Amino acid sequence: xxxxxxxxSTLSVQEGDxxxxxxxxxxxxxxxxxxxxxxxxxxxxxxxxxxxxxxxKKDQRIAVTLNKTAKHFSLHITETQPEDSAVYFCAASAQxxxxxxxxxxxxxxxxxxx
Amino acid sequence: DAGVxxxxxxxxxxMGQEVTLRCKxxxxxxxxxxxxxxxMRGLELLIYFNNNVPIDDSGMPEDRFSAKMPNASFxxxxxQPSEPRDSAVYFCASSPHxxEQYxxxxxxxxxx
Numbered sequence: 001x002x003x004x005x006x007x008x009s010t011l012s013v014q015e016g017d018x019x020x021x022x023x024x025x026x027x028x029x030x031x032x033x034x035x036x037x038x039x040x041x042x043x044x045x046x047x048x049x050x051x052x053x054x055x056x057k058k059d060q061r062i063a064v065t066l067n068k069t070a071k072h073f074s075l076h077i078t079e080t081q082p083e084d085s086a087v088y089f090c091a092a093s094a095q096x097x098x099x100x101x102x103x104x105x106x107x108x109x110x111x112x113x114x
Numbered sequence: 115d116a117g118v119x120x121x122x123x124x125x126x127x128x129m130g131q132e133v134t135l136r137c138k139x140x141x142x143x144x145x146x147x148x149x150x151x152x153x154m155r156g157l158e159l160l161i162y163f164n165n166n167v168p169i170d171d172s173g174m175p176e177d178r179f180s181a182k183m184p185n186a187s188f189x190x191x192x193x194q195p196s197e198p199r200d201s202a203v204y205f206c207a208s209s210p211h212x213x214e215q216y217x218x219x220x221x222x223x224x225x226x
Contacts, residue, residue: 043218044205049213
């Protein structure tokens, strides 16, 4: 089955700097890669996703890149702000019949220092 | 839209008791997922349904866990009997097509 590894487990950056979180996956059939943000005591919320037919996707200060050959994908946050502090989860999913099954990474705790 | 609704938000129970967690998905969403989140194991998929039918329950840890979806607007996750190691946050999520999943607020379960 699919296995997703996420690094680093914790990341501390100065406000205004960039943050990069990396994930690798094992199942070459995976074709959907979402990123979720979870603030303390809150639910995970989808912030951006990418499908396998696209190499990069941007949404304001957030971007995700995908390298299918190497089976890794990354989240990039530019101009970080204190409100970006949270735990970020990557996930990978392969379509089976008409269903998708998300396998999550272990999470990265991002701290943005003011 | 109220989003995914879960109840109760917090549950404290004694070992051996039955626990029932409830979820109301977003109207019109065909898929419903139950996850468990712990510090040690992260976010784990327990089971998911498509049009009220269980599709994959391979993540259900033991026979003590069971889940039902009697109609499109309601699902339950039951643990009987509960054990201290079941303590976790349980999330329900729904999806219109199983790709973009929307999580509920979660139920924090503590088994003493």
